[in-house]
Amino acid sequence: MPSFLAPPLAPLRIVFDSPAATAEPAGPVLVRRMSSLEGLFEQEGLRRQLADGPDPIVYTVASSPVPELPRELPQSITTIAPGTLGGEFYMTKGHQHPDPQGEIYLCLRGTGGLLTFDGTTTSWIEMTPGVIGYMPPGWAHRSVNTGDDEYQFLAVYPGSAGHDYQWVVENGMGERIFRGPQGPVRRPFRVDTQAIA
Numbered sequence: 001m002p003s004f005l006a007p008p009l010a011p012l013r014i015v016f017d018s019p020a021a022t023a024e025p026a027g028p029v030l031v032r033r034m035s036s037l038e039g040l041f042e043q044e045g046l047r048r049q050l051a052d053g054p055d056p057i058v059y060t061v062a063s064s065p066v067p068e069l070p071r072e073l074p075q076s077i078t079t080i081a082p083g084t085l086g087g088e089f090y091m092t093k094g095h096q097h098p099d100p101q102g103e104i105y106l107c108l109r110g111t112g113g114l115l116t117f118d119g120t121t122t123s124w125i126e127m128t129p130g131v132i133g134y135m136p137p138g139w140a141h142r143s144v145n146t147g148d149d150e151y152q153f154l155a156v157y158p159g160s161a162g163h164d165y166q167w168v169v170e171n172g173m174g175e176r177i178f179r180g181p182q183g184p185v186r187r188p189f190r191v192d193t194q195a196i197a
């Protein structure tokens with residue numbers, strides 16, 4: 001199984017296969033199923049039913065071999081499946097960087113969006129192939145697939161930034177993104193407290 005390289009790294013030639021949206025050499029692949037997204041969708045009861053049943057893959061994260069270590073610059077390609085849960089589009093968990101640092105996402109394929117939240121203000125960036133979304137330090141970020149096909153993006157981020165997932169569980173993202181008759185609809189963040197209780 002592919003793994004991360006140990007420092008000091010030699011300069012790396014990474015070949016990006018555009019139609020397939022894969023990169024070589026490859027690092028580890030993380031698979032996130034519905035069962036690993038507890039407390040994140042508005043309809044937690046529905047999520048639990050799906051997690052206890054077919055437990056579909058919601059997204060995968062294919063990393064390059066560059067490790068998440070200080071001063072390194074890891075990259076990964078995330079693929080979010082198309083779909084909705086209670087009308088809310090499939091999405092990543094979303095996280096804050098414990099060490100506040102910026103990050104970029106480049107849309108490779110499909111249609112999606114980048115939801116960012118600094119604890120007060122929510123921002124939504126529509127992502128189509130070729131668009132780069134920039135997250136400044138201190139903005140939690142979540143990616144959403146708003147299309148009918150897979151949505152894929154390349155992430156490049158500082159190796160010491162880290163991932164704080166609990167911050168998003170506790171603070172939300174300010175808004176949620178639902179399928180509407182004319183496309184994605186942004187709605188205020190609300191928790192299905194009955195389902196969680």
Ligand SMILES: O=P(O)(O)OC[C@H]1O[C@](O)(CO)[C@@H](O)[C@@H]1O
Pocket residue numbers: 061076077078092093094095103141142154155157163
């Ligand atoms: O870490 P999450 O919130 O599951 O989202 C996945 C994406 O975010 C990253 O963790 C980088 O911010 C990537 O590895 C991946 O592109």
